[in-house]
Amino acid sequence: MTELVVKPLTPRAREIVAAARELLEHEGADALTMRRLAERLSIRAPSLYKHLPDKAALEAAVIATGLEDLAAVLEAALIAEAEPLVALAAAYRAFALSHPHLYRLMNDRPLPRDQLPAGLEERAAAPLLRAVENQTCARAVWAFAHGMIMLELAQRFPQGADLDAAWREGVTALQARADYSRQQSKGLD
Amino acid sequence: MTELVVKPLTPRAREIVAAARELLEHEGADALTMRRLAERLSIRAPSLYKHLPDKAALEAAVIATGLEDLAAVLEAALIAEAEPLVALAAAYRAFALSHPHLYRLMNDRPLPRDQLPAGLEERAAAPLLRAVENQTCARAVWAFAHGMIMLELAQRFPQGADLDAAWREGVTALQARADYSRQQSKGLD
DNA sequence: GTCTATAGTGGGATAGAC
């Protein structure tokens, strides 16, 4: 019954994960192979398996570091801001665009929830929930932000499109809805 | 100067592209290999290269069929609808969820624009532009829809999350903004 | 239009010695 869901990494494993994240961020997802990673660490690929069970565990550990960083960035954005949603959107966007390959790894497949520290996913989601106080609104805002980022990273917007304007448009629209639904629920108290 | 940008496919090539799309849709992007495709057609992989120059051309042709279908679906959704944006969102979502692997292939990388029929991308975008009459709004709506779909396909929403509600929230919010900006620009006429 | 043969590259992973 009492099951250790997430095994802590050894110090050496943490070094390997850090190198994996660097490799991913600098050279993209295709470059994140056990061979390339070993090369970066100046060891042989098979040695990696003494520290991490397989590639999935490596990716999960990289994702975990990304979620920690994202959570920290969003928490910081929320401190003493007059317009929390605007600040959150800017911080989320900045994080994604500074770490495009990491962002994709974190978000374009199911989270390896059973290999993540307990509560981490919730911690990353919490700032947005605090800002809009409504799960449904929060999901809509997240989807908008995620869509803007993915379309920008995939170069699907036309050359020269004013993406700042599109962000303002979406955030403004959803902010207004969030304010409205906040008022609605106050009326029920 | 007069350059044929897109070479028309031979009938046999079209059969191959149709088979490729079926393979993609039924078994996912990883299954779309020249070998698997040949196997499905009961020929050998090298034979494919007599009909299509390489895998990139095959993918571009599959993407083109997807864009044609999407454009048709969106055009149909716009006919005689009291709430065009609501209808468009529903049609876009239905298309994406009925063809998840195709949708990803179409949207998570840069479009191979030089291998697509002229005007096709614009044709797929036109219905939304007609519905909101404002490029910036249109981009925000597209991003919202794309984000909802990608997060749903990646199973990033919690089990049991009310996604219909999130769609309504986003579409309502952006509809209101679009109406507002339509009024603003009418004032300037 | 299809074939066989094959080149060239790359991937994840294991066994067992040191």
Place this chain on the structure above:
DNA sequence: GTCTATCCCACTATAGAC
């Protein structure tokens, strides 16, 4: 903790015969 040796897999693509 690292190594060598190795397995087995898969992929795109080309050459040249039929």
